[in-house]
Amino acid sequence: MDDPIPLPLDGLHTELGGRMVPFAGYSMPVQYPAGVMAEHLHTRAKAGLFDVSHMGQVVIRGENAAAALEALVPVNVVGLAEGRQRYGFLTFPDGGLADDLMVANRGDHLFLVVNGAMKHLDLEILRKGLPDHSVEMLEDRALLALQGPSAEAALAGPVPGVAGMRFMDVATFDWEGAALWISRSGYTGEDGFEISVPVDRVDAFARALLSRDGVMPIGLGARDSLRLEAGMPLYGQDLTPEITPVEAGLGWAIQKVRRTGGDRAGGFTGSERILAELADGPKRIRVGLRPEGRAPMRTGVALYPGADATTPCGTVTSGGFGPSVGAPVAMGYVPIGTAVGSVLYGDVRGKRLPVTVADLPFHQPRYRR
Amino acid sequence: MKYTEDHEWLEDTDGVVTVGITGHAATQLGDVVFVELPDVGRTVTKGEEIVVIESVKAASDILAPLDGEIVEVNEALSDNPGLVNEDAEAAWFFRMTTTTPEEMGDMMDEDAYAEFVAD
Numbered sequence: 001m002d003d004p005i006p007l008p009l010d011g012l013h014t015e016l017g018g019r020m021v022p023f024a025g026y027s028m029p030v031q032y033p034a035g036v037m038a039e040h041l042h043t044r045a046k047a048g049l050f051d052v053s054h055m056g057q058v059v060i061r062g063e064n065a066a067a068a069l070e071a072l073v074p075v076n077v078v079g080l081a082e083g084r085q086r087y088g089f090l091t092f093p094d095g096g097l098a099d100d101l102m103v104a105n106r107g108d109h110l111f112l113v114v115n116g117a118m119k120h121l122d123l124e125i126l127r128k129g130l131p132d133h134s135v136e137m138l139e140d141r142a143l144l145a146l147q148g149p150s151a152e153a154a155l156a157g158p159v160p161g162v163a164g165m166r167f168m169d170v171a172t173f174d175w176e177g178a179a180l181w182i183s184r185s186g187y188t189g190e191d192g193f194e195i196s197v198p199v200d201r202v203d204a205f206a207r208a209l210l211s212r213d214g215v216m217p218i219g220l221g222a223r224d225s226l227r228l229e230a231g232m233p234l235y236g237q238d239l240t241p242e243i244t245p246v247e248a249g250l251g252w253a254i255q256k257v258r259r260t261g262g263d264r265a266g267g268f269t270g271s272e273r274i275l276a277e278l279a280d281g282p283k284r285i286r287v288g289l290r291p292e293g294r295a296p297m298r299t300g301v302a303l304y305p306g307a308d309a310t311t312p313c314g315t316v317t318s319g320g321f322g323p324s325v326g327a328p329v330a331m332g333y334v335p336i337g338t339a340v341g342s343v344l345y346g347d348v349r350g351k352r353l354p355v356t357v358a359d360l361p362f363h364q365p366r367y368r369r
Numbered sequence: 370m371k372y373t374e375d376h377e378w379l380e381d382t383d384g385v386v387t388v389g390i391t392g393h394a395a396t397q398l399g400d401v402v403f404v405e406l407p408d409v410g411r412t413v414t415k416g417e418e419i420v421v422i423e424s425v426k427a428a429s430d431i432l433a434p435l436d437g438e439i440v441e442v443n444e445a446l447s448d449n450p451g452l453v454n455e456d457a458e459a460a461w462f463f464r465m466t467t468t469t470p471e472e473m474g475d476m477m478d479e480d481a482y483a484e485f486v487a488d
Contacts, residue, residue: 035454036425037400221399221426294403294450296423321402321425328402349421 024116036221046214047148056119062133076255095273096241142202147192154212189230231361246277288358289330372482395457437467
């Protein structure tokens, strides 16, 4: 494997005592000296600053870019107002997920944020599917996330305009001559912002945020436990090419206009299976899982319908300890019709441990709508 | 106190060996959220996985450092696994008797272990 690529904030991470690990091809901080638990709880209580510069930032330009993108992304892109963002995904011809993403209407272009590990494949899919448009991955912008109940107050110091933003708004702001592309969104279940910053200014901007009251640097470890508690799937674990958006419980992101009977129904990659599953239901669904006791059930744990059953009925796709829940939490796939409250058994190191099917999320989001 | 290359500490008190993990190991693991202890009375072989430690990041094992028998386990860790992070040298996992006490003589002392983790 190639050596992990340092991010623009590499020096700052090291200075802050970040423990660096390879992730998505980059060298990234998994935690700082405070540790995953403290970083997680701090984000829910105050504000956490995350470096997510590994993610792909893609600009699509050209006439009717929104309509063209609808051939690849099964959500209502055409109806997305300027200054707004929505969640979506790229799909394969068999309906499986290629990646999940955010798409924003920034006036004269569409702005996509995609997963770091998938961004090169995404770029291929986008370029192939949009041959008449310019599709560019920005290499001169870093990406930060500031998340938590104090995020607005912290960001409003250097960037006063953000106080007026609502959940999923996007806008451009000036910070000492640097153009910041800001969205009010995130991946923690907290109010917060994602901020695209020119690479040559990101170190100074990150330091400006860290100097604000209540802001602490947060690593990948807490990012994972925060999103897990918030019920958000992670591409590569909870979302894969073998899983459709409907199975993943992402049907809500496919607006009526793209569904059977809608004005722009179908017409996207994998539409046959996805529309059929929206109408008839999928075979399996993503659910929350609450292991009994303290033992976490992690990715790959097989789920059985009974303590002695020999054939598994599902799998854990993400799991760990939920610091805000104070107990292990997980998510995974089970057969359609498995009711919330059902008890299944996870095979943990050869032992069958009971786990209860639960509603997602485990932690109610606190967005500023 | 003696140390193993698996980052365990051992303390022999009149033939009963108390075993825990080092502060270095606890730091590497991160916040410990679950500990699964062996049954008292279990006969163990050196190198056998006898304790499961789950941190916020991953699961790992403690291996039996010697041949012998488990005579006591620290139940306090089951209820409060975070004790391992608070003070790893106080948060013992189990006590065992051993049929191979002479092997402790070959283990690292504090200075040698400090050198071992510095490398």
